Amino acid sequence: MSKEEFCIMPKNHNYSIKRTSIYSHRHEVFFGARNRQLSIEDGLIVFLRPEMHNMSKKGVHFDRVFDLYLKKIAEKVWLGYYDKTIEDFIKRYGRNYL
16 A cells, blocks of 8 residues: 555545545646745645646646646645745745635
């Protein structure tokens, strides 16, 4: 059995906080060269159905509305979990999404 990946995202009907046979694609909420690793370290990952990740036009990598939706949730939960400010978030991830 594989080890569980660190995730601080809240439960939600649009994604899973654990990898399952249905929600099999891990998505780092903040991606790109630097932010992908920060997302993993900070627990800002979700597990998506393949079509909601990158296998259809509804996927997060093609749907800006869904992408921003996840980023807003992630920023809000990061601020609370780590007891940080928006300025701290901007220093870490480069911008504010709230």
